[in-house]
Amino acid sequence: VRSFRGVGGRAVAEACGSPPGPVHINLPFREPLTPPRDVPGERGVPGVPPAHRPVRLPAPPPEEVHRVAREVRRHRRGLIVCGPQEDGRLPAAVARLAELLDVPVLADPLSQLRSGPHDRSRVIDAYDLFLRDPAIAAGLECEYVIRFGSLPTSKTLAGYLGRQPGAHVSVDAHGWIRPLLAATELIRADPVGFCR
Numbered sequence: 450v451r452s453f454r455g456v457g458g459r460a461v462a463e464a465c466g467s468p469p470g471p472v473h474i475n476l477p478f479r480e481p482l483t484p485p486r487d488v489p490g491e492r493g494v495p496g497v498p499p500a501h502r503p504v505r506l507p508a509p510p511p512e513e514v515h516r517v518a519r520e521v522r523r524h525r526r527g528l529i530v531c532g533p534q535e536d537g538r539l540p541a542a543v544a545r546l547a548e549l550l551d552v553p554v555l556a557d558p559l560s561q562l563r564s565g566p567h568d569r570s571r572v573i574d575a576y577d578l579f580l581r582d583p584a585i586a587a588g589l590e591c592e593y594v595i596r597f598g599s600l601p602t603s604k605t606l607a608g609y610l611g612r613q614p615g616a617h618v619s620v621d622a623h624g625w626i627r628p629l630l631a632a633t634e635l636i637r638a639d640p641v642g643f644c645r
Contacts (some may be wrong), residue, residue, distance in 0.1 A: 459623070506622040506639035513636050514643060517595075520616055524592035527552040530610065533559035534598030534640070536622075541567040542644035543597060557601045580609045591615055596633075597640045 460472045521527060529547050531539075531554060540560075544567045547554045555576045556562035563574045579585045592615040601607055610617070617633040620643045636643065 462623075506642070507637055509620075509636065509638035509643040513638070517618055517636070521550060521593055521595075524615065526591045526615075527593045527595070528591040528613075529554045530557075530594060530596040530601060530606070531555070531560035531562050532557045532596065532598035532601045534561065536641065537561065538641045539597060539644075540565050542641045544568040544571065546595075546644040547571040555601070555606060557598065557603065557606075559602065560598055577603050577605045580605045586612075594618070595620065597621075 456474060460474055463472045464470065527550055529543060529550075529552055531543060540562045543554060543562060548568065548571065552571070554562060554572045556572045556574050558574075562569070562572050580589075586609050589609075591613055594610060594613055594615060594617045596610075596617070596619045598621075601610075618636060619633050620636045620638060620640045622637070622639050
């Protein structure tokens, strides 16, 4: 229900935003209900600029950042997951955070982390291949997951994350990201500021 409310709230906010207009909502369905693979993707409407985002993003609440930092320090096996996102500043900030935490980054193709001038030494882009092997995935259990951006587009990754028993934190500036698990803690803050 929390997920549906978040999707509905975002749809209304985007439709009433600047400029106002129609919105597109993606709803996950069981496998038999998925559309055929040859359905073309949305390309947008020519001449209509994309919806504007707020210029000032909410600063990360210090008490939440400190609490997450304490939790992260208690564990060694962590993971950063980056789903689709639009902030060009985030790749460098996530790369630095991954270096400091000594953890890998599983990067969705739409995350902007798979290429660019930032350090990509901790970025794993072919995770679907090894996460499909149950034995390998079982050996890669992590104690915490920090997620930036929307839900990953990979069903394999979503299934893997759903089996991780550790703490799950999702950071989003607008509060629109949907939690993967009911126990996911949502932090509404500028993801770049959170990384720093």
